[in-house]
Amino acid sequence: MAIRVGVVGSDGRVGQAICHAVDKADGLELVARIDKDDALQGLVDSGAEVIVDFTHPDVVMGTLEFAVAHGIHAVVGTTGFDETRLEQVRAWLADAPRVSVLIAPNFAIGAVLSMLFAQQAARFYDSVEVIELHHPHKADAPSGTADRTARLVAQARREAGLPAESPDATTKALEGARGADVDGVRVHSVRLAGLVAHQEVLLGTEGETLTIRHDSIDRGSFAPGVLLGVRRAQSRPGLTVGLENLLDL
Amino acid sequence: MAIRVGVVGSDGRVGQAICHAVDKADGLELVARIDKDDALQGLVDSGAEVIVDFTHPDVVMGTLEFAVAHGIHAVVGTTGFDETRLEQVRAWLADAPRVSVLIAPNFAIGAVLSMLFAQQAARFYDSVEVIELHHPHKADAPSGTADRTARLVAQARREAGLPAESPDATTKALEGARGADVDGVRVHSVRLAGLVAHQEVLLGTEGETLTIRHDSIDRGSFAPGVLLGVRRAQSRPGLTVGLENLLDL
């Protein structure tokens, strides 16, 4: 029997893409589209088993409280979850032991795999740097994914007993040439017409380098990750943070 | 106390590089250099605890039998180990339960990580192809590493229930354009002056691609893998095939 899915924030650009992806996915049925003028009760009335929420930090907590209270699983791509908010979600889930909530900052499987592989490889290499390349309309530099990748790699280096900083004999640098310093890892942000969203993690040691590159040319590249989250919702009660926990690697 | 290391095949190009690497490595001591005119007894006399053998299929079995019989661990990069030979090694080791033998077709950590990551990622992607690029003096195409990578990826696809072949609507192809077919995976071999040894695994699904690239510009890039094998020898009795088993991923 198909899993019954409700999409919250269904009229936005991302929401529409998710509705479309759910609609054509095997084994899933789109039963509710909820946008800002619709009552959440529509989720219950339609018999939704899982909701997908890519909305706004201002409204997501209300939606999550409602979903958990009604025994509906949630797959959440909305940003802004700090430790306080995660604690609140855990508290709600304590009273609903069969309900699952997946919150992930990035649903692009390739981006998540890139981060995982970079982390795993980091301890075998003396050097690591990150280059992220995006379209020129992006407001922040580095990207959230690059920032997170750098922090994960930095942590892997610490755990392996490697120095925080990669070897670097630079004594004379133009300002900015060596990139941003994120937890000891250099991150370079390229902004170029004709690009969409790309990232390279470069790892090097004597005589060899390993490069993990992710290219996303479609803002819909989060869809496979969302569908995976929906499909695994029932089998993973409680709070899960990060898509990587669903990849069984 | 330093681990006492003997290098067999010490006068060849690879052997010399290994001697050099052992010599400057922390915690290792080079105590014996054995080449074709030297008696293996030199290993015992020098108190070698671990040998490194990058020699020839014709002589490696004799050396291994000697080492195991004398309680010396072995790290082996020599090729030609089929199942019959591996069985023989296991039989010798059955009588020497504290001795370890590591046999690996590839000691370049980056190449080994590339294969592992390609395998792990394969099940999330519709398509996968391999491009390997080498100097023009190479005799075989594809490279052994590319062949092995393709086979591992093909197996990962099978295990995930993916079709053997990536989607491909080609109806009109010039002979060879689509590469070699290794277990359903297309492999392309580039030979170019100015290159050394490089490989890219390209994985793709709707809207995104993941590329795992390994560049080796120094034939000494096997050294870190060999040193890792030497350091772990004592703690891993029995036969281990493949460096990936030492990476703790």
Added chain:
Amino acid sequence: MAIRVGVVGSDGRVGQAICHAVDKADGLELVARIDKDDALQGLVDSGAEVIVDFTHPDVVMGTLEFAVAHGIHAVVGTTGFDETRLEQVRAWLADAPRVSVLIAPNFAIGAVLSMLFAQQAARFYDSVEVIELHHPHKADAPSGTADRTARLVAQARREAGLPAESPDATTKALEGARGADVDGVRVHSVRLAGLVAHQEVLLGTEGETLTIRHDSIDRGSFAPGVLLGVRRAQSRPGLTVGLENLLDL
């Protein structure tokens, strides 16, 4: 004053994209959209000075004859122009010395620049190979652009006195591994979900390589080349074959 432009084949996917590009371009005015049910006379009635034709080999010659006869310049991306057809166009133009016709197999400026640069660089390098990478729905391998690039590079090698084939010591190859042989140049065709249209020309000599890569992620990447052709139409009477002749390099 704006250049008055008519688009022939205006209702197809490419035609619509061209209409859109002309519409928003500075200094151009879209005055006629002609599709298969419309009379070519509409071009004259609307006062079109230049037409853009991305249609079909079956109809393009009639359109061109009409345009030249009425003193209208033409920018043509339709395929199928062999020497016989080009001769016919030259004959028509002989009677209309102020009219220009630009026929080009590729209007993506990046693809055209890639070919030019590859040609210019070829004589300084021992080795050259081409890798083209496309979405898996493509029917032919190698792509037309890769085939043409290989032929131009092969010609540049001949003119520089280089051997037709790059150095290659391969003695043991799996069928297809070394790619297709186009005029002595090896061409590799990758087909991968998540890609659109990409090409790399790799040139190598002792110790260094030069790579010219073109990525097109939008089938509308021909638009800038078309607009360039339209703007230069008046100043370039006669037949021009190939966009490269307009780039003033």
Added chain:
Amino acid sequence: MAIRVGVVGSDGRVGQAICHAVDKADGLELVARIDKDDALQGLVDSGAEVIVDFTHPDVVMGTLEFAVAHGIHAVVGTTGFDETRLEQVRAWLADAPRVSVLIAPNFAIGAVLSMLFAQQAARFYDSVEVIELHHPHKADAPSGTADRTARLVAQARREAGLPAESPDATTKALEGARGADVDGVRVHSVRLAGLVAHQEVLLGTEGETLTIRHDSIDRGSFAPGVLLGVRRAQSRPGLTVGLENLLDL
């Protein structure tokens, strides 16, 4: 008859590589090796027709004055030639109209071609950025070649009427993330173990990008450029600055 070549600074690492390259080059004869304890008169005595000088700013002017005065051509890779020095060289050459001096900051043909192609392509693209990647022992960032490439590209943009800066909507950046600003062009410097000397120029416009990448894995990659300079010395009297002027593109 072979061209008679003298190498000044013959005992240094670069000088030795040049001696080696001259020695094995067809049509060239190495007739003099001059290092700091040798008198320049040795060049005259050996009948050198062309000298190659990769030495130091402190001594190169004396050597050049001597060479020009004795009718010997010079190919110079020594750095530090400002306009004052170039004027001085021109003054010496005014009295020796058949003598040629070639001074170039970069003799790697691939690096020179990269710069040329980047310049030629720049005016067709909205955006351009430079990434240079080097071994971690390098002292300056960005590299001299990247700095020069950025300046040439910036000049090409100005000449084409393009704005100095590529489009960039960044409003929130970590310090250094967007690289160094060289004449309006963003330049990123990566330092990584396992690399030698690499550079990418990325050019982009709506829907497409063009990447020109140069990889040098051998510090001897200047040799082909030096040999080209030596061979063309006789046919190019006067002062020539930059190898690009010898490439006949």
